[in-house]
């Protein structure tokens with residue numbers, strides 16, 4: 510059955526989030542396109558090959574001018590030069606303030622198209638049509654848009670909420686297993702830091718594959734969790750949004766350490782084991798919970814250690830993390846499954862001990 514559920518994210522702008530199966534085939538049921546002067550589909554070459562023609566055909570039924578701007582696939586496209594090409598494209602196609610950008614793709618497309626939308630003519634509307642698990646549970650939601658700059662991730666950007674998010678889990682069927690794992694790392698992050706019920710669902714799964722029904726439930730659940738946080742700390746000022754960074758302190762450090770060859774999701778997985786280990790050292794988390802977290806990650810083929818990486822390199826990278834405030838790292842730890850706590854200061858000796866074990 511092709512179903513959809515909608516939640517409303519109450520941020521600086523109300524943003525309906527629709528999650529379901531087959532939604533992309535009847536976009537007009539989930540969003541009112543009538544007030545727009547023209548529609549611009551922004552996607553990457555891979556997603557365009559898979560779904561571009563279908564979505565273009567659907568958009569053309571709205572009776573507006575529809576144009577297509579395609580980015581190369583991959584993180585390198587998330588750059589100011591792509592943004593500049595995007596402005597030129599919009600200008601050449603005479604897109605005015607009533608134009609609508611439809612961002613069809615993973616986080617790279619969503620972040621870049623969202624930033625183009627945020628800045629072109631001081632802001633035009635955009636729609637998030639996320640096609641990766643990571644984008645459906647995380648990046649499309651919350652309004653963080655931007656690009657990389659001078660080799661630094663997400664250095665230039667803004668908070669700019671989409672007009673709506675339409676997450677069609679049917680699109681995840683074509684996702685390569687590595688990309689699925691990448692998104693699952695973020696799902697597990699929500700479970701450990703915020704939702705014990707979700708954790709138990711994942712824990713009880715007998716295999717690593719998900720049905721469409723399971724995906725709908727998981728994506729919806731994660732969207733609810735993230736919406737609740739964005740609603741209380743939209744622009745990351747009160748520190749509450751930091752809970753979404755569970756596992757990311759060591760995760761980012763690993764990505765900065767050149768000897769780690771894994772993906773972002775794999776780095777976050779190891780980072781979650783580190784945060785759980787630190788929580789255990791501080792007496793906040795039972796050893797069997799840490800072991801449970803390891804087993805869960807392994808079941809979904811995510812790593813739980815990083816042998817060969819230098820713990821000193823990690824400590825250095827943590828010191829220079831952009832989320833470090835006044836020279837002090839604020840850790841997100843857990844006081845039990847589903848009970849994340851932010852703003853935790855941890856002695857360096859504790860961090861070093863845990864990292865040494867992970868790097869062995």
Ligand SMILES: NC(=O)c1ccc[n+]([C@@H]2O[C@H](COP(=O)([O-])OP(=O)(O)OC[C@H]3O[C@@H](n4cnc5c(N)ncnc54)[C@H](O)[C@@H]3O)[C@@H](O)[C@H]2O)c1
Pocket residue numbers: 553555556559582583584587614615616617618620640641643644647648649650651652653654662663680681682683684685688691
């Ligand atoms: N804005 C935020 O809050 C936020 C949060 C987390 C991550 N991010 C950003 O998200 C980006 C990563 O996003 P991502 O993991 O979605 O990567 P991505 O956008 O690069 O997509 C991964 C790969 O999957 C392909 N793909 C996308 N959808 C597909 C589908 N349905 N079937 C087959 N292939 C498909 C893409 O072409 C690409 O090759 C990073 O730049 C990261 O910084 C942003």
